[in-house]
Amino acid sequence: MNFFNIPSNELLQHLINGLTLGAIYSLIALGYTMVYGILKFINFAHGEILMIGAYAAYYFYSFLYDPAKGSSFIMAIFIAALLIAMFASAALGVLIERFAYKPLRKAPRLAPLLSAIGVSIILANLAALFFGTKSRKFEYPFDNTIIQIGSLNITPNQVMILGVGFVMMVSLKLFIDKTKLGKAMRATSQNQPVASLMGININRIISLTFAIGSALAAVAGVLMALEFKVYPTMGTMAGLKAFIAAVVGGIGNINGAMVGGIILGLLETFGVVILGIPQGLKDTIAFTVLILILLFRPSGILLKNIKEKV
């Protein structure tokens, strides 16, 4: 097997790299798509919710971080930091919805969108003000030496990203498909007034949607932070890319967000290798994809009849 003269071992390497990147995009894209499914607007503050989660984890983790205490202690505080990040982001997401979007629920659709952009700018600048603009290193909770499997180089962090991403996405699927609250979310996304006539408290479901989407973003934020550090604008580009991933999969479609994230991750990785796009112009790939999707398949690459909104 030989595509474009890339040796097959290298192909596998790019595949792993692409999947890792894609898993992060997917986690973030889920938040966009869930909120869109229910409220029909794009929560442009999503990237900043991710950033706040990453900072919450960073401060907790680096406060307790002490290599002398052994690897299991460090792993334990890392897991605690991850949970704190999820909680912080979920709480922030719910608060933002309550104060910036809920009062605008009956306003024209442009209003909450503008409100979201405003919240996003406020959060990024508050973070710069209080946390400083300096990038902060998030120490690995484990020895991140490259593992060599044959000619394949994979870092423990990549394994963790793939593992955590997989677990999160499967749990979310099970939650939405199998539980009562998941069913209530699907019902709410399909028809709010009727869902309320089924005895479903719409406001609670909307809060829950923001909480779950934001918690997933926090996980992505912490995973990113390990690789790329923590800084006030870390959520901006990641958020935009994940938004594109959500559009690729069909905005409002849960499966689409997962697939779209993976596809975008792979395209970015292989775009550099195959098309020879310089690393510095890597970001153009995602935006080109966005333009092409909007031109040719605005409802996403997944077929409409397998659409599952939330």
Next chain:
Amino acid sequence: MPLLYTQDLRREFGGVIAVSDVDIEIYKNSITALIGPNGAGKTTLFNTITGLDFSTSGRVFFKGEDITELPAYKITRLGIARTFQNIRLFKEMTVFENVMIGRHFRDTHPKIVKNDLLNFVIGKVYIKKNEKNIYDNSIKWLDFFDLLNVRDEYAKNLPYGKQRELEIARALATEPDILFLDEPAAGMNASETDRLMKTIKRIRDLGITVVLIEHDMKLVMNISDKIIVLNYGKKIAEGTPEQVRNNKDVIEAYLGKTND
């Protein structure tokens, strides 16, 4: 005491008075029809009672309790269900899921809903028991409407008549004391309407009070214990089918077109 009654219920949309100080009384275990020309305010009245819309003034009482200010989901949990003039199913869900969701939140205190999330994480013991309950009840209603053989179809793929029945099944799955049907016979042919008539009687025989908006006079005259007539948002008459049929105001306002 009536199961449900309104006091001077009023709904204005800007200058339009859609419902004008209407008093209605619905007695337990009866079938009440709400009739009137298009735009008479029938659906608006349904909306304000079921909590989808709010009234400008006036009160609604159900089982002696003032429910005027309650949100729709709380009104549902108290035992009021409804269907729509234009069918509003969860189209992307199966027939079975549509009915199950009607059952899900019935009698469920908000606290239990919260604990459900916890249960999802720690053990699902309670959920399993609850789900079994929901399952049995959903099967019961699907069976009632002869929908068991299509339970795994997407709601959007059902023929029109079946969609109407599914919507009623879903409303009944919330285990209501009172069921509001908004033009249940709309778009049905004569044999489907006959079937519907029997179904409505079967529902009443289960001890569920039925209120319906309907234009099909044969159906209305046949099954109603009481008829309430609205025109321009005002109640102009009420009584047995016989009384309403002979009421001068009704003939003038509603059946006036036969005056030639």
